[in-house]
Amino acid sequence: MMSASNNAKAIMCELTANHPVDGNSFVLHCTWTGHAPKAGQFFMIKPARFSFFLPRPIGVFEFNPVQNMVKFLITRHGKGTEELSQTQAGDKMQLIGPLGNAWADFLPDNGSAALVGGGAGVAPLSALVAEKPDYNFHFYAGFKTGFRDKEQEDVMLGAGKNAKKIVVSAEDGINALNGRIVDFLFEPENYDVVFSCGPFEMLKALMIKCKKRNVPCFVSMESRMACGVGACLGCTIRTVKGNRRCCADGPIFSSEDIIIDE
Ligand code: FES
Structure with a gap:
């Protein structure tokens, strides 16, 4: 990594x-x-x-x-x-x-990627669409409440709007598909890789889905941080490879390394 x-x-x-x-x-x-x-x-x-x-x-x-x-x-x-x-x-x-590390560290040179963001977790994925404007990204963005208007949608999605395909869901169904965004990623096997950032419950559902379909999945993990540079060990998470510092070893990890059932 x-x-x-x-x-x-x-x-x-x-x-x-x-x-x-x-x-x-x-x-x-x-x-x-x-x-x-x-x-x-x-x-x-x-x-x-x-x-x-x-x-x-x-x-x-x-x-x-x-x-x-x-x-x-x-x-x-x-x-x-x-x-x-x-x-x-x-x-x-x-x-x-x-x-920390970057999405591009895990992105195949040529291929397609599903970007699955929940809430403010759409932000780092939107940044990736801006960084690689020609890449075949499909942007899946999920929110608790739907957008009030176009201006709010533009601000929240940022450069993610420029992805080759956009799917937006909201748990209240207002101005969006009604439901959780992971449920609208019907066929993850259509992508070379899936990247995700958002609440852990969402990441967990996605990692389980990708594991079943044998699709490489990378997730941005959150943890409380004090130093941010790997010195205090305050952000340590347990992985199948042992303890890892979310700030210095991540924040992006392969889903294969994440312990899902804790
Ligand atoms: S925040 Fe200090 S080691 Fe990660």
């Missing part, structure tokens, strides 16, 4: 926008002058001016090398992300990154 964390830097950046997407999600736009992140990598982020919490690991949603701008799609799910939601344009942000 490859890691590109050697290029990581800690830089004090400026937040140029905090764009609310719905009641629970928002997109942070930050300046970034360090090494260009690859899709699947993440940054450790915290506001510089006030912070009672450790930095939070957030996957890259979009990177614009011309504008030196990186964007993060975040859903509130605790005190740290709540604090990030309250930041405003002009705030200084400490970013450490880019960290």
